[in-house]
Amino acid sequence: MTSRWHEFKLGITDGLPLQLGILPFGAVFGVLGIESGLTPYQTFFMSSLLFAGTSQIIFAQLIALATPVAILLGSVAALNARHLLYSASISEYLRDKPLRWRIILAYLLTDEAYAVSILRYRQKPHNRMMHYHLLGSGILLWSVWQIATLVGVLAGNAIPAELSLGFVIPLIFMAITLPLIKSRVEVATICTSTACVFAFAHLPYNLWLLIAAIAGIAAGTLTSVIAPKGDAS
Amino acid sequence: MIWVIIIISGLITFAMRFIFLTPVMPTNLSPAATTAMRLVPIAVLWTIVVAEIVLDGGKIADFTTNPRLIAAFGAGLIAWRTKSVILTIGCGLPLLWLVEYLFA
Numbered sequence: 001m002t003s004r005w006h007e008f009k010l011g012i013t014d015g016l017p018l019q020l021g022i023l024p025f026g027a028v029f030g031v032l033g034i035e036s037g038l039t040p041y042q043t044f045f046m047s048s049l050l051f052a053g054t055s056q057i058i059f060a061q062l063i064a065l066a067t068p069v070a071i072l073l074g075s076v077a078a079l080n081a082r083h084l085l086y087s088a089s090i091s092e093y094l095r096d097k098p099l100r101w102r103i104i105l106a107y108l109l110t111d112e113a114y115a116v117s118i119l120r121y122r123q124k125p126h127n128r129m130m131h132y133h134l135l136g137s138g139i140l141l142w143s144v145w146q147i148a149t150l151v152g153v154l155a156g157n158a159i160p161a162e163l164s165l166g167f168v169i170p171l172i173f174m175a176i177t178l179p180l181i182k183s184r185v186e187v188a189t190i191c192t193s194t195a196c197v198f199a200f201a202h203l204p205y206n207l208w209l210l211i212a213a214i215a216g217i218a219a220g221t222l223t224s225v226i227a228p229k230g231d232a233s
Numbered sequence: 234m235i236w237v238i239i240i241i242s243g244l245i246t247f248a249m250r251f252i253f254l255t256p257v258m259p260t261n262l263s264p265a266a267t268t269a270m271r272l273v274p275i276a277v278l279w280t281i282v283v284a285e286i287v288l289d290g291g292k293i294a295d296f297t298t299n300p301r302l303i304a305a306f307g308a309g310l311i312a313w314r315t316k317s318v319i320l321t322i323g324c325g326l327p328l329l330w331l332v333e334y335l336f337a
Contacts (some may be wrong), residue, residue, distance in 0.1 A: 020313045021318035042235055049243035054278065059242060069238055076242045079277050080249045085270035087253035088262060094254055106251035167301065167329050168322055170285040173278040174305070175312040175321040180275050189272050197283045201293055208269075209280060216276035221269045 003129045011136020012218050014116045021172070022053075022112065022141060023148045029056050030152015036064035040153045047149040051110065051142065055079045057169060058209075071207070078213055086114040090134075093121045097131055105131060108138025184227065189220035300336050304329035 026047070033043030038060060050056050055076045062072045086109055094105055117134040180186060193216030200208040262270070273294055287307045296302060308325030315321070 024322060038235065042239060046239050046243075049239055050246050051243075052246050058281070059239075063235070072238065073241060073245065075242065077245050077249070078273075080246050082270065082273040083246070083249040083274070084253060085267070087250050088270075091253045095256070100287065103251065105248060106254050109250040164326070164329055164333070167285070167304070167326060170282040170301075171247075171308050171322050171325040172318055173282045173313060174309050174325075175316070175318040176273050177278045178309060178313040179280065179316040180335070181313075183270065186272070186275055189276050189309065193276050193280045194283050197280060197287065198293060199296040201284075201288055201291070209277075212280040213273075213277045213285075217269050217272045220272040220276070221265055224268045225265055 008133035008136040014139045015137035015140045018112045019144045026148025027152035030149045031156045032060045034156040036060040113138040121145040185220045185224045188223040191214040192216045192219035300332040
């Protein structure tokens with residue numbers, strides 16, 4: 001019992017610093033959801049139904065541009081494909097848990113909760129109750145995300161457009177992606193994606209988004225196969 | 234209709250988080266597949282960054298009068314050096330306001 005509670009608390013304390021970034025991110029989504037024409041209920045419940053910040057923001061932006069449903073779902077799927085990797089890498093620690101645990105923990109498996117809990121699993125001794133760590137970091141993140149969304153939904157109309165708060169999104173994504181660039185593999189990826197945005201910006205239905213992302217991944221993967229020397233990972 | 238799309242998106246998201254926690258999936262991916270998966274967030278998020286900065290209403294904005302481009306360069310340096318989301322927002326947004334003020 002003590003060990004469960006200990007792991008749960010550790011998950012919460014390990015996840016606390018990240019909430020500084022989650023609060024403004026969630027509030028921006030709340031504002032953006034309303035601006036894109038979603039109702040307050042749709043915006044708020046999207047945070048519990050999807051519980052995936054980046055996808056929710058893209059969802060809102062594509063809805064505002066009247067994007068066809070297939071492109072929208074394809075974009076959400078492409079953006080969330082990284083969760084397959086999280087799921088694969090954390091499965092060795094969670095596979096023997098009962099189904100209900102795996103369902104709950106999969107639902108809570110966001111970028112941040114994964115980042116915090118995989119560190120605990122890899123760096124500290126094994127413990128039969130260590131799935132409570134991901135439960136702790138996941139529940140903390142979930143709660144902060146719902147509150148932040150609500151703040152954004154309620155404050156949405158009170159925030160003037162002149163503040164250019166939409167610019168916060170590329171800022172957050174820059175802060176996430178730029179530190180990940182460690183070798184020519186990532187450089188090939190971002191250069192190819194950048195070139196594709198310029199080349200395909202004129203295409204309808206935001207097709208450039210999927211083309212640029214897939215081309216960037218292909219270029220990086222190809223680089224790692226042909227010239228693996230520069231790959232730091 | 235929007236509710237249906239939201240629920241389907243939620244199911245897609247959950248499926249991707251859950252699939253490797255079921256015993257049916259192989260745990261070992263090929264090295265190339267692992268690299269490709271690792272590059273997914275970089276490629277997708279970076280594409281969005283570029284689009285948010287250079288596109289204006291579906292067209293490439295004029296470089297010489299685009300305050301977002303200048304602000305993004307400054308914020309990009311901060312993001313790269315500090316790895317801090319808070320510092321990147323805290324410096325990048327005021328920088329955009331400043332550039333917009335000077336351009337106006």
